[in-house]
Amino acid sequence: MATVKVPVVTDQEIARHLTSAEVSNRSVAQKLGVSWSRVDEVRQRLQLATYRRGRRVPEQSWEEAVRKRLKERDDGHAEWTGSRHPLGTPLLSWQGRSETAYRAVFRLHYGRVPVGNIRHVPDCDVEHCVAGEHLEDRAMRDARRAGGAR
Template identity: 35%
Template sequence: MSGRADVVALIRDGKSDRAIARELGVSRRTAGIIRRTVGAPPAKTVYTLTPEQMWHTYARPTYTGGHMDWTGPTNHAGTPVIKRQHVTYSARGMAFRRRYGRDPVGYVRATCDRPGCVAEEHVADAPMRAELNAQYNAIFGGAR
């Protein structure tokens, strides 16, 4: 495959294969093949969003119940996560830190029944869940 001059110019400008594909309407694969053909190293991905900005991008408020649906990536178990520079952050953990100003103890889970909810008001860490369960048992006299 011969290198298209416009693709080669963008490669030399340090653009990623994805940015070249978006700008010129070629596939990322084509940009990568031309990059290897001209002997250019892989472009370094520049992350422009912080994990906090990603949380705001992916967390969407619902119209009822104060829930927030997660529209971003999830891990193998379906837990909402944010991935940045090979580090994975728990979206619920971030919501917990925003709400309570401290790191959670144990896993952070939603206290509501809505799958994928990451609303700050609907998350609890292990000690908080244990306290809620104890209160439930004291009131209703049964394991929850």
């Protein structure tokens, strides 16, 4: 009779899957084929917050909310992983306030409130790119057209 070798799942492998309080013990247990209680033991040892179904861990600041939804690409552009307007415009909602992701990223990148509408710089041809250096406001456009630096 042949014996079947069952792969051993280490605590480190369980810990890799417990990335935050937004990941349930059950989902990790099912994925790795281990018991829920074993995943819970590892979670407690790592002192990770307990998963609460249907609850997201709220961001502490709008900067954190922006960074959590911003995915930088290798080619210098950035994608928005958060919500979008039906026409595709990236949106940020945080603590009851909503604005376009372009305005939020602009403020974070340049450290000031944008003047007028935000648009992509002429060199950026990626639709809905949210890389800070690819965004410009009216003041920057006016300066560029006048021959000044951004």
